[in-house]
Amino acid sequence: MSLILHLQEQLSELARHNSFPTNVVVAYSAGIDSHVLLHGLWQLRKQQPETFTLSAIYIDHGLSPKAKDWHQHCAVVCDALNIQFQGAKVTVDVDKGKGLEAQARDARYAKLIELAPTDSIVMLAQHQDDQLETVLLQLKRGAGPKGLSGMVRFSTHPKSLDNPQQVHFFRPLLDISQARIQAYADEHKLHWQEDDSNLNTDFERNFIRHKINPLLQKRWPQIAQSVSRSAQLCAQQQMLLEEATLDKLQPLRRQRHGLCISGLLKLSEPWRAQVVRLWLSEQGILSPSQAVLAQVSPELLEASEDANPIIRWQNWQLRRFDNVLYVLGLTDELSPCQLLLSVTKPLELPLFLGRFVLAAEVTLERDEQFLLVNNIHQNPVSIAFGGYARRFTPAGTAHSKPLKQWFKLWRIPPWERGTIGMICQHDEVIGLLIKGQLHLAKSTVDAQIYVSDEQVTRHYLCYQSSSCPANI
Structure with a gap:
């Protein structure tokens, strides 16, 4: 079967199992594989011009001095074929524990998702040898x-976490060998660009490509086809496993994407690990290593109720609270501090928690919150973080407790407590800022209701979230 017929068959199969988008985008790198894919799809579009539109995207990772030449080559080829083309540059920032190849891949796919039209299908040129x-x-x-x-x-x-519109990825050449791709390129006299870094065997994939695969294929010429079949069988088994795992995961779900710990402990250890893997995968989180997963049960799930264990890997952490398992991103921790408020300028809170403004008069904008404070010149107002042993009497109650006890009663997880701001005046906590909401003390509400002394100097203490514009 010719490569063109193979592509036609792949697109037909795609249309039978999925709603086939009319916008086809080729991830074009200027190399031989993506050039052949682009040319083959161009041939199909000529035969069936009404079936789909065709465009190409080139991604510059900023890792090669030849990237501009490759970008220009892609633009010239697309212009000659009358194919819409766009190029984009990404920044590869290597995080600790994640290699250059993985970072470049993640940045590339993120940019393709961003640039591809909604409900388009991005064609990738990986083949059987890949x-x-x-x-x-x-x-x-x-x-x-x-x-x-x-x-x-x-x-x-999805286009983004907040955007339900979708982009599809499809690899139509996974059953095609590199030799067949080379033969197509030679037949059609295509010209492509060679990436010198593909010869660098310091990269794991290049080492396998140039040192290992030639030996395997010399000994077993059909090994690529055999491994491809094994991969398909593993994929089928994984699909069945995920269906069974989902059945076990569903009853364990709790609010804020948490999992019921007592329910997890009723599962066998292998099922427990599988449920956690699927749960993380649903949230787009790369599963931790087997060694890290082995710590979850003894160190976290089986920990005592009052314990606060943490399991960290890469940029994530597993925490527990109130019989629920949570996965959280690693964030900057806020050190204990006390910030004095002034009538001369707004107070910007750390970690983008918003800002406070003291003013004698105020026109409140939507979503702003405020409280009235008296005699700020004699008794300055401050916002404090940390030191939650102070006592507090919330409005609507008659009881005073240390804040730590209120946090426990209010079921505020330990990792959220460090960002709770205490509004203090004359060593008294007159209010709290909890997740963007003001919670006033009983004494503050009573003062606002009952104090009517005209001689008392009052100010509005206004809170604005980080997304709320400043219009005081």
Whole structure:
């Protein structure tokens, strides 16, 4: 079967199983694989001009001095084929514990999702030999069935966490060998760009490509096809496993994406780990290593009720509170501090928690909150973080307790307590700022209701969230 017929068959299969988008976008790198994919789809569009639109996107990772030349090459090729083209640059910032290849891949896919039209399908040019490399890399890393499934043929991603519109990814060449791609390029006299970094065997994938695969294929010429079949079987088994895992996960769900700890402990250890993996995957979080997962039960799930254990990996952490397991991003911690308010300028709170303004008169904007304070010149007002042993009497109650006890009673998780601001005047806590909401003390409300002395100097203490414009 010719490569063109193969592409036509792949698109037909895609249309049978998914609603086929009419906007097709090729992730074009200027290399031979994506050039052949682009050219093949261009041939199909000529045969069936009303079937789909065709465009291409080039991503510059900023890692090669030749990137501008590659960008120009892509633009010239697309212009000659009358294909809409756009290029974009991304910044690869290598985080601790994550390599250059992984960072570049993540940045590339994020930019493709951003630039591709809504409900378009992005065609990726990975082929059968790439799949072999991927499976060998996963085997080397000790992966399970999910990792050994290799690259998936079809996947769907939202445009953003807040945007439900979707972009689809499809790899139509996973059954095509590098040799067939080379033959197509030679037949059509295509010209492409070579990336010198592909020869650098310091990269794991290049080492497998240039040192390992030639030996394997010399000994077993059909190994790429065989491994591709194994990957498909692993993918099928993983699909069945995820269906069964989802059945166990559903009754464990709690608010704020948490999981019921007592329910998790009723599962066997293998099922427990599988449920946690699927739960993390649903939230777009890369599962921790097997060694980290092995710590979850003894160190976190089985910890005492009053314990506050933390399991960290990469930029994430697992925490527990009130019989619920949570996954949280690692964030900057706020050190204990006390910030004095002034009538001359607003007080910007740390960690983008918003700001306070003291004013004699105020026109309140929507979503602003305020309280009245008296005699601020004799008794200055401050916002304090930390030191939650102070006592507090909330409005509507007659009882005073240390704030720590109120936090426990209000079921505020430990990781949220450090960002609670105490509004203090003359060593008294007259209000709290909790997750963008003001909570007043009983004495503050009583003073606002009953004090009518015209000689008392009052000021408005206004709170604005970080997204609220300043219009005082």
